[in-house]
Amino acid sequence: MADAITPHSALAHEVLAAVLQVREGSLRVLLWERAREPHAHRWSLPGGRLGADEDVESSILRQLAEKVDVRQVSHVEQLAVFSAPDRVPGPRVLATAFLCLVPSHLDPELPPDTAWHAIDALPRTAFDHGAIVLRARNRLRAKMSYTNIGFALAPPEFTISALRELYSAALGYRVSATNLQRVLARRGLLEPTGHTTKPGRSGGRPAAQFRFAETAMVVTDPFAVLRPPSTGRTG
Amino acid sequence: MADAITPHSALAHEVLAAVLQVREGSLRVLLWERAREPHAHRWSLPGGRLGADEDVESSILRQLAEKVDVRQVSHVEQLAVFSAPDRVPGPRVLATAFLCLVPSHLDPELPPDTAWHAIDALPRTAFDHGAIVLRARNRLRAKMSYTNIGFALAPPEFTISALRELYSAALGYRVSATNLQRVLARRGLLEPTGHTTKPGRSGGRPAAQFRFAETAMVVTDPFAVLRPPSTGRTG
């Protein structure tokens, strides 16, 4: 059974980032257009080879800073290893993929061959990068429900309706501003800053500004069900 | 900034499995005692080098089958890549770690240097394997709440109280049999088999047997909160 298996003593390893941001009501990802074959003119995720003295997380942060000038990443987490032997043509390369988030108010300066693309309308992607983007989107959507990860997409200060747009774009369905406010407030995630915004020309009550109380990801709903007993024993 | 980074053209990659099982009320993991340095006599996770023509998941399943005769793994999922440059002494090796589950009724034949250990009382572990085991346990506990992953720990047929023991061991706190039954029933995860067990010598009502309706992992509670609107629009 094992006779056909020849262990690789060594093989290449790259790191890839699905950098997500919300802008103008849609969730978008940072892609880079390949100039050369293979897969010339297809769009691929930023990243590159793992360095000798860095772990995968340091590596992806370094490469983002170097290659696409994204230094203000507000959240980074590993997605998975992509390891199909034929995932890229030529010598085998494993990839560790990351989900990275950038707050919606930032506009990092991008190299000319790099651009944001709406996740709902991806261009032709290279290799397995399309699948990685979908994994990233799904991970983000899941975590929007049971963590405070929204902080990583939001600007430092925001109104509830701005936050509603942001959550709606990330989740892919319309969120109620009323209920969003209460859900986050119940969990103690929101702090009023005391500031308000001027209403638009059409009038309306000025909106209060808020900030997120935490600036690191925290699981806010560890037990959807099967909570530990509050007191005494059960059953 | 990048001048100090010398990309590895190639480096070694291993796969490691945290194989978990519930037995006698405790969650345990399969470990293998290292005979040789480095870290001789410490306990390590089963696994080995990635083969040339396999992806990481095929690799871990192959290695489990070959090395520790665990062929009846009911669930496999990637945990993470462990990539600290000094995670093992000597030439650098990246590791992709897996969570694997074995149903509680199975007793795979083990090589002499391999044994189960309660996760709450781990022996001295090698390299970063202790951290990997904890990650596996945490992942399992989280998924017990919002997926049907219990199916992978349970025998094909079980009573509710047996299932209660199993969930309690996996979660680390006492679960109510009454509520466990209802939570799983509400989600349509349980099917009565029609069989009953004989009561013990001390009497008692015979217990009905159940099975899990699904034998693959399914997310049963995608939205702890912020559910999509059932009908009409919101806000």
Place this chain on the structure above:
DNA sequence: TCAAAAGTGTTTCCACTACACCCATGA
């Protein structure tokens, strides 16, 4: 005074917990 946008009060619903109670068996 009206329209628009923000924010609050309140109702309804439902899932989960907790616990009392009933059921079926062995001795």
Place this chain on the structure above:
DNA sequence: TCATGGGTGTAGTGGAAACACTTTTGA
């Protein structure tokens, strides 16, 4: 008939959704 373990009925609680209503502004 009693002890024992299995199983069900049901009240209470709390979080979330939905929606009506109030507040605050510009025109």
